Amino acid sequence: MSVEVKHLVKQYGEQLAVNDISFTLNKGEITGFLGPNGAGKSTTMKVITGYLQPDGGTVLVNGMDVQRNAVEVKKLIGYLPESNALYYDMYVSEYLYFVAGIKKIKQKWQSINNAILLTGLIIEKNKKIGQLSKGYKQRVGLAAALINQPDVLILDEPTSGLDPNQIIEIRNVIKQQGADKTVLFSSHTLQEVNAVCDRAIIINEGKIVANDTLQNLQQQKNDIATVIVSFREQHLNTTQLQFEFVEKVECMAPGHFKLYTREEQLVRKHLLALALQENLNIISLQSEQQTLEEVFRRLTLGS
Numbered sequence: 646m647s648v649e650v651k652h653l654v655k656q657y658g659e660q661l662a663v664n665d666i667s668f669t670l671n672k673g674e675i676t677g678f679l680g681p682n683g684a685g686k687s688t689t690m691k692v693i694t695g696y697l698q699p700d701g702g703t704v705l706v707n708g709m710d711v712q713r714n715a716v717e718v719k720k721l722i723g724y725l726p727e728s729n730a731l732y733y734d735m736y737v738s739e740y741l742y743f744v745a746g747i748k749k750i751k752q753k754w755q756s757i758n759n760a761i762l763l764t765g766l767i768i769e770k771n772k773k774i775g776q777l778s779k780g781y782k783q784r785v786g787l788a789a790a791l792i793n794q795p796d797v798l799i800l801d802e803p804t805s806g807l808d809p810n811q812i813i814e815i816r817n818v819i820k821q822q823g824a825d826k827t828v829l830f831s832s833h834t835l836q837e838v839n840a841v842c843d844r845a846i847i848i849n850e851g852k853i854v855a856n857d858t859l860q861n862l863q864q865q866k867n868d869i870a871t872v873i874v875s876f877r878e879q880h881l882n883t884t885q886l887q888f889e890f891v892e893k894v895e896c897m898a899p900g901h902f903k904l905y906t907r908e909e910q911l912v913r914k915h916l917l918a919l920a921l922q923e924n925l926n927i928i929s930l931q932s933e934q935q936t937l938e939e940v941f942r943r944l945t946l947g948s
């Protein structure tokens with residue numbers, strides 16, 4: 646089942662939260678929705694799930710317009726909101742029974758037991774939600790999202806606030822679910838998306854800045870290198886090192902510079918030529934590949 650987001654716009658008063666974004670989610674793929682806080686991830690997810698009306702554009706789930714077929718579409722979607730409101734005084738099974746009622750599920754206990762099994766809640770099912778660890782509370786949220794056996798899962802920062810072990814457990818549940826569902830998984834860290842997703846959509850200030858497989862994003866990472874050079878002489882300035890193919894020069898300390906380039910070998914040659922020509926002494930010259938985190942920073946900070 647596919648989800649198609651077309652030219653989506655959402656504004657809160659003066660605040661443009663989502664600015665004309667389009668993308669498609671495919672079955673059997675976990676797509677990471679990545680961006681800094683305030684980028685527009687939650688807003689987009691709320692529109693996809695039919696909880697917010699867009700100001701422009703459309704969302705189609707399995708070809709159906711979310712706005713026109715809100716009830717039908719909600720049956721196809723499991724949604725875990727960012728701040729997942731649970732009733733702490735309720736027992737796990739009792740809460741899931743309540744959710745199954747709201748979702749008008751016919752064979753309630755069969756669906757509840759299935760969701761409990763999928764999220765590893767068997768041992769905890771007779772406890773009150775308030776007694777559970779944060780990780781298990783999040784599993785209850787996931788079980789509630791899975792109870793209608795949805796084909797589409799929209800998970801808003803499902804691991805935020807969990808400890809490293811809990812993060813791994815929740816990720817594993819999501820990965821299992823992703824095998825036969827269409828999953829959108831939001832996060833503000835690239836490391837997380839890298840661990841769970843096949844593809845990443847990167848959003849910044851309401852605009853999509855990248856939509857690619859993790860493999861291709863890794864490739865991009867290898868394209869840009871930093872060349873770090875130190876001269877004995879301290880009088881050089883950044884303009885003197887602004888060679889062809891150098892995207893940016895930073896002065897780290899007098900005589901010490903960082904050059905960003907896609908043509909690392911060529912830039913090294915330029916540096917050596919400059920040193921010869923100007924009779925300068927290079928005391929160190931080294932190159933570093935960018936990390937994937939830096940690619941994300943470059944795309945979202947515009948640097």
Ligand code: ADP
Pocket residue numbers: 657660661662680681682683684685686687688689
């Ligand atoms: P993210 O999920 O990426 O952190 P959000 O979608 O929550 O981003 O927010 C996008 C922008 O919209 C932010 O600038 C945020 O402050 C603003 N925003 C979100 N919800 C509301 C709201 N209910 N009222 C006004 N502004 C909002």
